[in-house]
Amino acid sequence: xxxxxxxxxxxxxxxxxxxxxxPGSAFVSDWHHITPSAPVEPxxxxxxxxxxxxxxxxxxxxxxxNLSDPGALRVFYKKRIVDAPTENEWKExxxxxxxxxxxxxxxxxxxxxxxxxxxxxxxxxxxxxxxDDCFSVENIVRPDxxxxxxxxxxxxxxxxxxxxxxxxxxxxxxxxxxxxWMSIVYEVQYRExxxxxxxxxxxxxxxxTEQTIYGLHVDKVYEVHIRCRMKAFTKFGxxxxxxxxxxxxxxxxxxxxxxxxxIVLGVVAAVILIMWVVVSQQHRLMVILLxxxxxxxxxxxxxELLKKGKLDELNFILSxxxxxxxxxxxxxxxxxxxxxxxxxxxxxxxxxxxxxxxQASDTERLLGGSQSSGHRDGxxxxxxxxxxxxxxxxxxxxxDPDEDGAVLTSTLLPGQPDDREASLYVDSEQIERPPAHxxxxxxxxxxxxxxxxxxxxxxxxxxxxxxxxxxxxxxxxGPASNEDAKKGKKDCEEEKKQKERQxxxxxxxxxxxxxxxxxxxMPDESCQPSEPRPNExxxxxxxxxxxxxxxxxxxxxxxxxxxxxDSQRSVLLDPPPVQSAPLCLSQHPLKSxxxxxxxxxxxxLQGTFxx
Amino acid sequence: MTARQExxxxxxxxxxxxxxxxxxxxxxxxxxxxxxxxxxxxxxxxDRVMQHVELIFRVSExxxxxxxxIFVPFxxxxxxxxxxxxxxxxxxPIPNSIGEVQQMSDKWLLHSVLxxxxxxxxxxxxxxxxxxxxxxxxxMLLNKTKWMSDKLISLEHGVVVLIKKMLNEGxxxxxxxxxxxxxxDMQTDMVESVMRxxxxxxxxxxxxxxxxxxLKLLKCRHTDNANCA
Numbered sequence: 001x002x003x004x005x006x007x008x009x010x011x012x013x014x015x016x017x018x019x020x021x022x023p024g025s026a027f028v029s030d031w032h033h034i035t036p037s038a039p040v041e042p043x044x045x046x047x048x049x050x051x052x053x054x055x056x057x058x059x060x061x062x063x064x065x066n067l068s069d070p071g072a073l074r075v076f077y078k079k080r081i082v083d084a085p086t087e088n089e090w091k092e093x094x095x096x097x098x099x100x101x102x103x104x105x106x107x108x109x110x111x112x113x114x115x116x117x118x119x120x121x122x123x124x125x126x127x128x129x130x131x132d133d134c135f136s137v138e139n140i141v142r143p144d145x146x147x148x149x150x151x152x153x154x155x156x157x158x159x160x161x162x163x164x165x166x167x168x169x170x171x172x173x174x175x176x177x178x179x180x181w182m183s184i185v186y187e188v189q190y191r192e193x194x195x196x197x198x199x200x201x202x203x204x205x206x207x208x209t210e211q212t213i214y215g216l217h218v219d220k221v222y223e224v225h226i227r228c229r230m231k232a233f234t235k236f237g238x239x240x241x242x243x244x245x246x247x248x249x250x251x252x253x254x255x256x257x258x259x260x261x262x263i264v265l266g267v268v269a270a271v272i273l274i275m276w277v278v279v280s281q282q283h284r285l286m287v288i289l290l291x292x293x294x295x296x297x298x299x300x301x302x303x304e305l306l307k308k309g310k311l312d313e314l315n316f317i318l319s320x321x322x323x324x325x326x327x328x329x330x331x332x333x334x335x336x337x338x339x340x341x342x343x344x345x346x347x348x349x350x351x352x353x354x355x356x357x358x359q360a361s362d363t364e365r366l367l368g369g370s371q372s373s374g375h376r377d378g379x380x381x382x383x384x385x386x387x388x389x390x391x392x393x394x395x396x397x398x399x400d401p402d403e404d405g406a407v408l409t410s411t412l413l414p415g416q417p418d419d420r421e422a423s424l425y426v427d428s429e430q431i432e433r434p435p436a437h438x439x440x441x442x443x444x445x446x447x448x449x450x451x452x453x454x455x456x457x458x459x460x461x462x463x464x465x466x467x468x469x470x471x472x473x474x475x476x477x478g479p480a481s482n483e484d485a486k487k488g489k490k491d492c493e494e495e496k497k498q499k500e501r502q503x504x505x506x507x508x509x510x511x512x513x514x515x516x517x518x519x520x521x522m523p524d525e526s527c528q529p530s531e532p533r534p535n536e537x538x539x540x541x542x543x544x545x546x547x548x549x550x551x552x553x554x555x556x557x558x559x560x561x562x563x564x565x566d567s568q569r570s571v572l573l574d575p576p577p578v579q580s581a582p583l584c585l586s587q588h589p590l591k592s593x594x595x596x597x598x599x600x601x602x603x604x605l606q607g608t609f610x611x
Numbered sequence: 612m613t614a615r616q617e618x619x620x621x622x623x624x625x626x627x628x629x630x631x632x633x634x635x636x637x638x639x640x641x642x643x644x645x646x647x648x649x650x651x652x653x654x655x656x657x658d659r660v661m662q663h664v665e666l667i668f669r670v671s672e673x674x675x676x677x678x679x680x681i682f683v684p685f686x687x688x689x690x691x692x693x694x695x696x697x698x699x700x701x702x703x704p705i706p707n708s709i710g711e712v713q714q715m716s717d718k719w720l721l722h723s724v725l726x727x728x729x730x731x732x733x734x735x736x737x738x739x740x741x742x743x744x745x746x747x748x749x750x751m752l753l754n755k756t757k758w759m760s761d762k763l764i765s766l767e768h769g770v771v772v773l774i775k776k777m778l779n780e781g782x783x784x785x786x787x788x789x790x791x792x793x794x795x796d797m798q799t800d801m802v803e804s805v806m807r808x809x810x811x812x813x814x815x816x817x818x819x820x821x822x823x824x825x826l827k828l829l830k831c832r833h834t835d836n837a838n839c840a
Contacts (some may be wrong), residue, residue: 053709080697111707113817115697132689138820179839180827181709232672232820 070098080115144172145240183231193221668819675812698814735760
């Protein structure tokens with residue numbers, strides 16, 4: 001095929017035919033090509049059919065005004081059926097409407113699927129004919145507009161601002177849709193009343209005679225109209241009459257929306273108010289919601305010293321070095337924090353009260369009888385037992401266990417072997433007060449004494465049973481009498497639980513004796529009420545410098561027995577005791593030695609210990 | 612296997628063949644309606660045939676517009692209505708006016724449809740081959756033409772079965788296309804070839820419209836006879 005030649009051929013033909021075609025051919029197709037300057041001969045302006053059963057054609061005399069009289073021009077048609085000779089002649093229009101210059105073809109004269117050609121003839125047989133004025137009736141069908149256009153409101157949006165409508169109509173009466181002679185599709189157009197552009201919707205879904213329009217605004221007037229065409233053909237009919245759609249805002253909706261508006265504003269105002277309160281009172285709220293965790297604070301001691309790495313200074317201060325006299329060593333560091341509760345280190349008169357007597361004797365026992373007096377004398381400060389310091393103990397009475405633990409751990413300082421300090425760690429459980437620093441002139445024989453030890457019991461023979469911080473946390477009993485405190489036992493289960501939470505000061509021995517409770521392993525044994533011998537009520541290891549077989553009684557996680565101190569001030573620890581036998585009352589407490597950390601061991605110092 | 616054994620197998624298996632043929636269920640609309648598929652109801656079959664024709668009509672209209680837009684210049688577009696380009700199916704005696712159509716019997720309607728379908732099978736095949744020769748024929752056009760050709764064949768089957776069901780006639784043995792209405796000669800001239808194909812497509816559109824109208828009338832008669840005039 002000469003593909004290259006086709007465009008040129010087409011162009012040539014186009015030029016030729018465009019020169020030849022007359023303006024009258026415009027009505028059949030939608031394509032115009034008018035030369036207004038040339039004289040316009042009579043031609044057909046329009047041929048349409050409404051029902052595909054009849055059709056009409058209108059003509060115009062053009063610029064030949066002498067032919068404008070009725071009857072001056074006649075219409076002839078011819079059906080282009082080549083093989084039917086009788087049809088191959090020009091016939092005159094079956095029905096004229098001269099007033100309208102219309103030629104009407106009724107049903108009997110209308111054939112579908114058949115090409116028609118029309119021509120105009122004047123009286124003197126001048127023929128005005130254009131070969132392009134041929135058509136088939138189904139191609140010129142323009143259906144009548146649909147009838148009975150109506151709308152119903154489907155729903156209104158929850159906001160009350162938009163709504164949906166359903167538009168319904170019926171096919172035009174002239175189009176025999178029921179019979180199936182014509183298949184019609186519709187097109188709906190709508191717009192706001194004062195707008196100039198129409199929204200168009202082609203009706204696609206079944207049923208074909210209704211269409212939903214979504215999203216119309218309340219209180220606006222809309223205009224809707226519709227037209228139709230034959231399916232698979234392109235010519236639309238005229239538009240129907242417009243219907244106007246309007247939905248007014250319901251007062252119910254007004255009240256409802258007003259209510260919602262008020263509620264929303266109220267909520268917003270409340271939120272703003274709460275935020276303002278929070279911001280303005282944030283400091284106070286912070287205190288209430290997030291109470292500050294008391295860092296180790298010793299009254300009179302610079303908190304800086306309590307930080308890591310300053311053990312020497314602290315020990316020096318606490319041991320009374322450099323200062324003689326009262327507990328207040330330095331200006332108050334915590335004046336601006338009235339809620340700060342201090343660990344108070346008081347100098348107590350050993351003869352103040354029988355409890356103190358008891359305590360004194362206990363102290364003696366703790367320190368070893370012969371040395372008790374020396375201990376007393378040598379001390380610039382000593383332990384003050386809880387009953388003395390009702391004031392001192394009270395601040396801590398309501399501490400939560402965590403705080404106790406923190407305080408407790410902070411008070412465990414590494415011992416200063418040169419200072420020969422021994423710290424007595426009073427069982428918080430017994431005495432209802434936090435452990436206090438003790439400045440005791442630990443006898444030199446106490447090589448292995450440390451700054452703190454938890455005293456869990458005082459034996460009748462004078463020995464002190466120390467436990468590795470088992471009762472640190474428990475303050476639930478509240479302030480109690482000294483005897484009760486000594487004797488009283490907390491709930492074993494609680495203790496055991498708290499044991500888990502203990503700060504692991506020393507984890508020197510990997511041996512897993514952590515399961516060994518400091519008390520009797522038999523829970524019932526340890527949970528018994530106060531023993532006849534309060535001093536024996538506690539199952540705490542008892543530090544005895546003489547006991548070579550110091551065993552690590554406490555769970556390894558908490559304590560390890562410090563056997564001796566190195567020259568380099570490193571603590572030599574014994575292996576933990578492997579015994580899990582209950583250290584009950586019957587046992588000699590001497591058998592079980594506590595793990596007595598000497599002084600205050602910080603976690604980072606643990607590494608320096610050699611077991 | 613020997614011939615005797617094969618014959619024996621065939622004899623033993625023929626009831627299965629018979630039963631399977633009767634068990635053929637014509638449920639898929641797109642599948643070729645088997646001539647032996649008799650289990651479908653008449654109404655359903657008529658609906659299906661109608662849908663086939665409507666679909667073919669729509670695709671033919673699309674193909675015609677597509678062809679017109681691509682290959683036919685403006686001035687030549689109206690020539691399809693001229694005498695020289697009359698459709699070849701004008702020879703088939705089918706009434707064209709509404710009055711006459713309304714008076715057609717069911718039998719005449721169905722036979723008219725069948726004749727039209729059969730006469731268009733061959734020209735559509737021809738059209739496919741010529742379209743392949745054009746430069747710049749879009750894929751869509753070729754696909755549509757192929758689709759129409761295939762659908763026409765299945766439509767023929769459906770109409771045959773419909774005739775059998777509705778009219779209780781036997782299967783037609785003579786095909787109308789044997790009468791050779793459609794004559795084509797290889798045109799060397801490009802424009803002529805284009806025009807001829809253009810006319811062919813528009814004629815097919817017209818005839819498929821005719822078939823659609825006939826079947827709709829038939830449907831109307833079978834559902835609501837009183838209002839079908």
